[in-house]
Amino acid sequence: MEHLLPYSLLALMLIGLAIALSRKKRELSSKNAELSAFEGEEHRMFAFLHDLGAAIDSNTTMSGLSRLIVDGVDRVVAARGGALYLLDDSRTRLQPKYLSAQCPPLIPVPEDVRQRTEKDPRALESHLRLAQVQADEGMLGAILSSGEAQFVPEVKAHPAFRDGALHYGPDTMALVAPLRHGGKDLGILAVTRIREDGAFTANDFAVFRSVAEQSAFAIGSALVHREASEKRQMEGELRNAREVQRVLLPQGDPVVPGYRISGTNQPARIISGDYYDYFDLGDGRHGVVIADVSGKGVAAGLLMAMCRSVLRSLATAHGNPADALGLVNRQLFPDIREDMFISLFYAVIEGDGGAMKLVRAGHDPALLYRAAEKSVTLLKPPGLALGIDEGDVFERVTKVHEIHLEPGDCLLFHTDGVKEAVDAAGEEFGMDRLRDAFREGAGLGAEASIRAVERELSRFAAGAPQMDDVTLVAIEKR
Numbered sequence: 001m002e003h004l005l006p007y008s009l010l011a012l013m014l015i016g017l018a019i020a021l022s023r024k025k026r027e028l029s030s031k032n033a034e035l036s037a038f039e040g041e042e043h044r045m046f047a048f049l050h051d052l053g054a055a056i057d058s059n060t061t062m063s064g065l066s067r068l069i070v071d072g073v074d075r076v077v078a079a080r081g082g083a084l085y086l087l088d089d090s091r092t093r094l095q096p097k098y099l100s101a102q103c104p105p106l107i108p109v110p111e112d113v114r115q116r117t118e119k120d121p122r123a124l125e126s127h128l129r130l131a132q133v134q135a136d137e138g139m140l141g142a143i144l145s146s147g148e149a150q151f152v153p154e155v156k157a158h159p160a161f162r163d164g165a166l167h168y169g170p171d172t173m174a175l176v177a178p179l180r181h182g183g184k185d186l187g188i189l190a191v192t193r194i195r196e197d198g199a200f201t202a203n204d205f206a207v208f209r210s211v212a213e214q215s216a217f218a219i220g221s222a223l224v225h226r227e228a229s230e231k232r233q234m235e236g237e238l239r240n241a242r243e244v245q246r247v248l249l250p251q252g253d254p255v256v257p258g259y260r261i262s263g264t265n266q267p268a269r270i271i272s273g274d275y276y277d278y279f280d281l282g283d284g285r286h287g288v289v290i291a292d293v294s295g296k297g298v299a300a301g302l303l304m305a306m307c308r309s310v311l312r313s314l315a316t317a318h319g320n321p322a323d324a325l326g327l328v329n330r331q332l333f334p335d336i337r338e339d340m341f342i343s344l345f346y347a348v349i350e351g352d353g354g355a356m357k358l359v360r361a362g363h364d365p366a367l368l369y370r371a372a373e374k375s376v377t378l379l380k381p382p383g384l385a386l387g388i389d390e391g392d393v394f395e396r397v398t399k400v401h402e403i404h405l406e407p408g409d410c411l412l413f414h415t416d417g418v419k420e421a422v423d424a425a426g427e428e429f430g431m432d433r434l435r436d437a438f439r440e441g442a443g444l445g446a447e448a449s450i451r452a453v454e455r456e457l458s459r460f461a462a463g464a465p466q467m468d469d470v471t472l473v474a475i476e477k478r
Contacts, residue, residue: 048072048211052218065222066098069189069215074100076211077175077204079191085133085140086179086187086219093132094140094187104172104192106140106155107133140176140188149177149209151200155192171195175205177212181220189215239270245301248308254278256286258352262446263290263473264454266466273300274415274471279312284351287315290413290473291344292363299340307332307342307386321348321359326395329361329386336387343385345413347475354405354477361386361398364416367435369442369449371408376439378431379403379411405477410442410449417468421457424464429457446474 051068060068070082081103085094105128109117116123135141142160143150152158155172172192179186189212193200200208253262256278263276273293281287291307293300311328318324325346332342343363349356358366362385365378381401384394405411414434421429433456441452450472457470 048076052214060222062097062219062222062226065218069218070098070100070191073189073191073208073211073215077191077200077208079175080104080193080197082189082191084187084189087135087185088132091185092135094135094144095132096129097187099128103128104155104170104194106172106174106176106190106192107131107138108161140190143176144178144185144188147178147180149175149205149212151175151205153199173200175200175208177209179212179216179219181216181223184220186216186219186223235270245271245305248305249275250278254286256349256352257284258354258478259349260446260476260478261288261474262450264450264471266470268417268466268469269296271296271298271301272469272471273297273304274417274469275304275308276413276471276473277308277312279315281316281348286349287321288347288349288413288473288475289344290363290415290471291342292415292417292469292471293342294340296469299337303332303336303340303342306335307344311346320400321346321357322395322398322400325359325361325383325386325398326391329389329394330391333387333390341385341387343416347411347413349475354409356403356405356411356475358401358403359383359398360401361394362388364414364419367412367414367438368403369410369412369439371406371410371443374439374443376435376442405475407477408443409477410438410446411475412438412442412449412453413473414453415469415471417466417470418453418457418472420468421461421470422464422467423460423462429460433460442474442476446476449474449476 051072066084066086070084073079074082081100083099083103083106084097086097087093088095105124107128109124109127113123113127133140136145137160139152139155139158139160142158152174155174172194174190174192176188176190179189191208249265250263253260261278263278265272265274265276267274273296274291276290277288279287289308289311291304293303293307307328310331311324314327314331315321315324318327325344336342341362344361345363345366346359346361347356348358358379358381360366360379360381360383362383365380368377368379369375370377379401381399383398386394388394403411419429419431419434423429434453437453437456438449440456441449444452453472
């Protein structure tokens with residue numbers, strides 16, 4: 001027995017060494033498997049970032065980018081499904097942009113949807129892909145407000161859900177991150193697993209936060225690019241509209257026996273709400289119009305075009321300019337928004353003898369220069385702007401005012417963008433400056449009177465931005 005002891009001890013030692021080697025082998029195998037898993041995750045992450053960069057460079061649509069992000073993040077962290085919600089234009093609701101096929105519900109499911117789903121599983125899918133949620137409610141809203149990525153071990157147990165009976169689906173865990181770019185909230189990115197998939201690890205969470213940050217950058221860049229593209233497209237469309245509007249304005253001064261007429265329009269924006277027009281009424285009579293649509297931009301420009309067309313169609317059929325404007329008002333009134341109106345001055349030149357009929361529809365006064373006295377007076381016939389009244393009041397208030405021009409006399413029509421122009425200190429140009437500038441140039445004729453007003457207006461503004469359209473029309477009796 002004494003001789004067997006060393007051999008038994010040796011055997012025990014060998015057995016122990018074998019066990020230790022086996023354990024080390026298993027540990028090494030586990031380490032290798034873990035290393036392999038890390039390498040696989042790293043490879044998937046680099047592949048995702050490469051695809052994300054390529055998508056940004058290729059101007060991928062928001063729909064395509066959303067799909068790429070959700071599916072890519074799902075692969076990186078080996079999730080079952082994922083979802084991307086973005087804030088709508090009002091920034092009050094989260095809209096689903098893309099949900100992967102196996103993504104469990106992350107929002108409350110109404111009871112009626114739950115009941116329909118028991119008969120048709122597509123009811124749940126349709127609800128999840130269309131349902132918008134308040135940006136400050138539910139689990140998604142709570143995490144968006146927190147500004148921090150979170151691991152949610154049980155979605156249905158999240159404290160933001162007030163009524164657990166309104167949820168549907170398996171026990172779900174989620175990694176959820178708010179998306180921010182340039183200090184601005186964009187939306188929410190989430191990936192999910194169900195209980196049988198195993199829990200997310202701390203490393204999964206760290207990787208998810210990293211790819212969520214890159215995704216936010218990609219989405220923010222895509223939104224900036226889209227806004228810039230839409231702006232360029234809109235500016236192009238507005239420039240085209242401006243060219244169309246230019247065609248509607250007179251292409252030159254009219255030839256009217258016994259008179260010299262000149263006009264100009266300087267829009268404050270691409271589209272002008274002002275317009276002026278000349279047209280032949282027959283029998284030696286000619287119409288001259290200047291108008292100003294309240295507001296600016298496209299809506300004002302469209303209303304201006306409508307007014308021009310309707311007045312041209314009605315003016316030749318009515319010798320009395322007040323009657324013509326009454327019909328224009330009745331025709332336009334149903335289509336004018338409550339917050340819009342048209343001020344207008346309409347002059348009818350009755351042959352070459354100097355007689356004129358004027359109708360003022362709520363417009364700024366005209367300025368009349370009398371060459372004999374070198375004086376300037378304001379003409380303010382009574383009248384209501386178009387689009388304010390359906391017709392009865394307009395026609396009762398608006399009256400014709402007749403004048404007679406002598407050779408050398410000059411009449412100036414203007415829109416309120418002239419007298420309301422401001423300098424760098426905020427002071428208005430005003431009627432007195434307009435009267436003085438007109439008097440200075442009126443003795444030299446219609447064109448000279450307009451140039452004199454424009455020079456004084458430019459000197460006064462001294463580079464201050466133009467706030468409103470500026471339109472001038474001058475009629476000189478030769």
